[in-house]
Amino acid sequence: MIEHLIPILAGTFGAAVPLIFAGLGELVTERTGVINLGVEGMMLIGAIAGFAAAAETGSGAAVGIPAGALAGAGIALVFGFFALSLAANQAACGLALTIFGIGLSAFIGQHYISYSLPGLKPIIIPLLSDIPVLGPIVFKQDAVVYLSLLAFAAIAWTLAKTRLGLLLKAIGESPEAAHAIGYPVISIRFGAVAFGGAMAGIAGAYLSTVYTPLWVQNMSAGRGWIAVALVVFASWKPARLMLGAYLFGAVTILQFHAQGLGIIVPVQFLASLPYVATIIVLVIISRDRRVLQNNLPASLGKPFLP
Amino acid sequence: MHLLEPRPYPSRVMRWTAPLIAVAATLIVGSMLFLALGKDPLESFHVFFVQPLESSYGWSELLIKACPLILIAQGLALGFKARIYNIGAEGQLIVGALAGGGVAIAMEGSDASWIVPAMVVAGAIGGALWGAIPALLKTRFNAEETLTTLMLSYVANHLLSYMVNGPWRDPEGMNFPQSIMFSDSALFRILLEGSRVNTSVFITLFAIVAFWIFNARSFLHFQIEVGGHAPAASLYAGFSSKRAVWLTLVLSGMTAGIAGVGEIAGPVGQLNLNISPGYGFAAIIVAYLGRLHALGIVLAGFLMALIYLGGEAAQVALQLPAAITGIFQGMLLFFLLGSDVFIDNRLRRRLA
Incomplete structure (x- = not known):
């Protein structure tokens, strides 16, 4: 059992990365009062832009992920307009x-169907990675996994403790009031939309340059929509979003280990999970209207x- | 100061010119896209939008693609009027096709004349059931139908994949994920010799007339529309919002399910992984482009069918990936939503 559990838990971190980036980006966008249901499209744009940049420059994810972020932000501005x-x-x-994004x-992806990329090697943190059980799960991950934790910390801190966070939330609560005080509501919302796009772009580029790493049409496979649902599940709180992302990461990764665990179920059923x-999750969170309304x-x- | 200001009254003229502006804008930006790809924009325009209509075969193919789009959009439009956003018609189409295909496979070898009607009924039930799940989740648990209908589309896709890879895979199909080819008794009859147009067009025709009359004459439709426009007034009048949710989701699931049977018992002729080139999603655009009106949807359905045909033609004549259809669909919806803003707003006359 334990020999299966370690790879499942370790894999959960990688599987959660796209949901964390896309979900945190959408969370920030929604906090300013804008709902962008285009996360799936922005992820795919980020995925192909990242893949193309990585393949053309030969520099892999180091170029691919920033390129994905740029492309995601760019296409989000179309939505913003x-x-x-x-x-x-x-x-x-x-x-x-x-x-449009699909x-x-x-x-664009038609050109890149037969390419493949080297992916990213895990960063093995000395000493810590030698801790039994915990070491191989937490401290042998690729750089983007660590980056996702950093992104979470930065966003949670910004929203909770800074003036900027207060402003973003104020605009989401009452754009009229923020406008009356003299804040440029539309510009700030544009910024939040572009940020959400960049984060979705990173999520997509991670899929195509690190996680898979190749380009497959529609490769985000609904993760963008799941990220939108996670924001509702999280009641617009970053910490709960992380919890949701890991939960879904585990569900996603489970299908690859089901056979080893002796679960004989057709792959399609596991893939539907x-x-x-x-x-x-939506049913559970929506049952009580008050919970939803409190943080909306x-x-x-x-x-x-x- | 913003460039827009609210109109005192919504503009009826803009309501019907907005789709034309959107189409024009899509064509202009589309031409620029062709130019950017190094293609002659005039020639590309011709290949995409004119050439498919230069032969009678082209027109027959247009009809084949327009029918499912119109059928699905009629059902979706009813829900959109009630502000119930079923965006998972693709999944309901697939489950309808699975139910209808099940009948065809079970009756293989028989030439009974009731097989096709039974497939249509099965498809309607299958689609309706797949639409009933989000209706239950919405009325019972208050779960947003946008996300649940969409998630169920992914589940439907995996279900289809399971069936054509597993129990229903053609034993002589060289392991391809597909069912047997249906025998003639499980296919709609061809109407026009030399084309693929079949008797399923009558189903769409019937649906157009039925929805037109229902929308114009029935009290139930009035209740649904009031519920969408003024929920408070609707509540006060005692109209049931739960009934509207059930009715619109089940009915739109049903039309999508029947459209699925139209594909497998028509141009596709079997169950495989490509039974729908995204008709369920394109029909959302068709419904809005047609102003949620039964006859407007017919025009919009033909335009969307042309975009599909154009995409196929561009693949052959211009060596462009068929995915260009999706680019045009997305642009069209963007421009339509942008133009729709001017129904309720106008440009500020003088900048203060």
């Missing part, structure tokens, strides 16, 4: 972004014209 500048329906604009990434789990940014999804 329609949903913020024109104040069009945010949920529908997100859907348009996802359809199409564009598949279009993350989606079924998402539905279950008051202006979420509502168009704002100053």
